[in-house]
Amino acid sequence: MRKKITILIPAYNEEAVLYELYNRLINTIEKNTKCYDFELLFVNDGSKDNTVNIIKKLKSEDDRVSFIDLSRNFGKEIAMMAGFDYSKGDALIIIDADLQDPPELIPQMIELWEQGYDDVFAKRNSREGESFFKKWTSEAFYRLLQKLTRIPIQQDTGDFRLLDKRCIEALKLLRETQRYTKGMFSWIGFNKKEILFDRDARFAGETKWNYFKLFELAIEGITSFTITPLRFSAAFGSIISLCAFIYMIWVIIKTLIYGNPVEGYPSLMTVILFIGGIQLISLGIIGEYLGRVFNETKRRPLYFINEYNNVKVTPSDPEKHKNGSNHE
Helix, strand or coil, X not given: CCEEEEEEEEECCCCCCHHHHHHHHHHHHCCCCCCEEEEEEEEECCCCCCHHHXXXXXXXXXXXXXXXXXXXXXXXXXXHHHHHHHCCCCEEEECCCCCCCCHHHHHHHHHHHHCXXXXXEEEEEEECCCXXXXXXXXXXXXXXXXXXXXXXXXXXXXXXXXEEHHHHHHHHCCCCCCCCHHHHHHHCCCCEEEEEEEECCCCCCCCCCCHHHHHHHHHHHHHHHCCHHHHHHHHHHHHHHHHHHHHHHHHHHHHHHHCCXXXXXXXXXXXXXXXXXXXXXXXXXXXXXXXXXXXXHCCCCCCCEEEEXXXXXCCCCHHHHHHCCCCC
């Protein structure tokens, strides 16, 4: 029996690139059709443009195309999770719809998978079309995250990778709502192999990742994989308390010995405001973690599906996804 490979494509407002993406994917996989069966699984993440209609048209012309139409925009992380749940392949390849990740690398990924690697990830040699500031902040963030966590976080890598079925089954067990999938790829382990490539500029359309969303993703990454910020705030608070106690003793001794009145209103206000700022920062850090605990305790389903392959989907018990069952 021939192995089946699912190619997962999360899509949000990507009408300008879908036909070109499909053509390049088909040209790539047709070189391997003698050995493998392929499934092109599109996940429409609540697009506002003509994305879902184009996907439906592609499906009507090609039985290899499948699609999931989510009930609204849940974000790329959740869209990928839906793809994991509905994947039918012995391996799964994640690729962005914007063609910054070249589909022509897929045969090389498959070859390494056949050699026994479970996670073949593409590492960026260069990043065309991105500003110096974006590259610098990305590099700084991954350096920081690596220092804060014990998990070996992959740098200069995105979601473009091939995952063996057992990696997918492992990821399907991780049902948290606050997701940082790039860290999860590292967290699950298994036998990994990198390949280098030069990332192209976006083929068409506009990026969905502004600096605010990138900052939000960075917070997700830090709070999902380390509690070091909580330890920093506790340690910093202890140091400031110790310094404040020593200063208090000094003021008391100075007053008792020299009989001087307590002076220094400006410096006193500066210290009070500084300590107050540190307290607010610490409360903010605690609030980030507490908010994530609050969201997880709700135990809401990760997503709802409007259609799967032109069939309306009725919301049902989310526990069925945990069983790793495939969906027809």
